[in-house]
Amino acid sequence: MKAIVFAFVTILLFRIFFFEAFTIPSPSMERSLLTGDYIIVSKLSYGSRIPNTPLAFPFAQQVLPYTEHTNSYLDWIKIPYLRLFGSPDIEHNDVVVFNYPMEDEHPVQQRTFYIKRCEGLAGDTLEIKDGQVYINGNYNDDAEKLQFDYKIKTDVDSINNDSLRLLGITEGDHMQNKGEFWFTLNLENVETMKKFPHVTSVEPLIQKKGSYNDYMFPENEHFLWNVDFFGPIYIPRSGDSVKLTVDSLPLYERIIDIYEGNDLRVSNDSIFINEVYSISYTFKMNYYFMMGDNRHNSADSRFWGFVPEDHIVGKTVLVLMSIDKSDGGN
Incomplete structure (x- = not known):
């Protein structure tokens, strides 16, 4: 025992x-x-x-x-x-x-x-453009590791399922128009699918810059962001401070209130942290x-x-x- x-x-x-x-x-x-x-x-x-x-x-x-x-x-x-x-x-x-x-x-x-x-690390400024990540203005992604949704146009109304399986393509379906499909592809898949018989085009399904998805962080209409165009946004670092306004507060209010345990309230466009009028905030943790x-x-x-x-x-x-x-x- x-x-x-x-x-x-x-x-x-x-x-x-x-x-x-x-x-x-x-x-x-x-x-x-x-x-x-x-x-x-x-x-x-x-x-x-x-x-x-x-x-x-x-x-x-x-x-x-x-x-x-x-x-x-x-x-x-x-x-x-x-x-x-x-x-x-x-x-x-x-x-x-x-x-x-x-x-x-x-x-x-x-x-x-x-x-x-x-x-993105603490202290970085991150931006997403055309689905690709840029950190402090520099490209940060490894494109060969990424997958995106693509629109496939064909001159028939079917695609060979055995070929899709051999490529490991499991996500996708018909679209509304005849001969159009969507599939989740990596770069290698894209080049291979362009060579399929009857495929006439392979184009990424990228949202337009400025189109607003209200379910994207921070769920605020001042930030017209979507999955493919997002930011720029500063990632908080312990000891760094940011200026606070009622417009910028949605980016950091959960940090101030929930993660770092302060009493946060807004009254007549004025921000109070632990009942003290505040125009800036200094972060306690890295994010x-x-x-x-x-x-x-x-x-x-x-x-x-x-x-x-x-x-x-x-x-x-x-x-x-x-x-x-x-x-x-x-």
């Missing part, structure tokens, strides 16, 4: 502080990572977090096994955010696992795990901008904003097993 208890505690501590296995739940990172891939995430890479809810059922996230609504943790004891090795040392284009920041009903480390590519490689099929920072540093779990260091379902599981 002692050996079993020792082994259990060892595995638990290893999982909390060193490495943990995750499964990719969605296609948001395709084709870099496929749905169902098993990955190993290093928690040492960015510094291991001390659990903020130590009274929790092991190996369960949010709810107890075989229940729907019973929390797997008790919030009687809450430990402030602390890492064993300081602040995360994330680099551009790291593939990062983090806790989804919008689940305010749960403590940080009990929130759903997400995996995305870190496009990051996360995006999926499958640019038109990813819920990411374009929709819900910045990821605070206390939500960072670890860095993807190994694909343990990959099952490409488009190739019959091989």
Whole structure:
């Protein structure tokens, strides 16, 4: 019995502080990572977090096994955010696992795990143009890793499904007009599909600059942004200050109010933080901008904003097993 208890505690501590296995739940990172891939995430890479809810059922996230609504943790004891090795040392284009920041009903480390590519670091100014990311004015993407939705025109009303399967193309369908289809493609797919018999054009489905999607962060009509044209936006860095106006506040109000725990209110176009009239704010934490490689099929920072540093779990260091379902599981 002692050996079993020792082994259990060892595995638990290893999982909390060193490495943990995750499964990719969605296609948001395709084709870099496929749905169902098993990955190993290093928690040492960015510094291991001390659990903020130590009274929790092991190996369960949010709810107890075989229940729907019973929390797997008790919030009687809450430990402030602390890492064993300081602040995360994330680099551009790291593939990062983090806790989804919008689940305010749960403590940080009990929130759903997400995996995305870190496009913007604290202190960066990020802009998306034609679906491509620019950091501080410089192109930041690796175009060969990205996927976008494309419109395919043909002079017939069908496309060979076997050819699509061999290319690993799984997302797509007919469009409204005869002979028109949409598919999610990477650059290699695009060049191959242009050579298909009966295909007359392959064009990216890019939204126009200035068109406004009201579900895009920060959900405010002063920022006419969409999935393909977004920003420029400053990503907050600990110790940096920004000027605050009622127009710019939507970018940072969740940080001030929720993530950094201040009392924020606006009265007659005046901003009050902890009941003090404020025209600027100094950030306490670093923040990051996360995006999926499958640019038109990813819920990411374009929709819900910045990821605070206390939500960072670890860095993807190994694909343990990959099952490409488009190739019959091989």
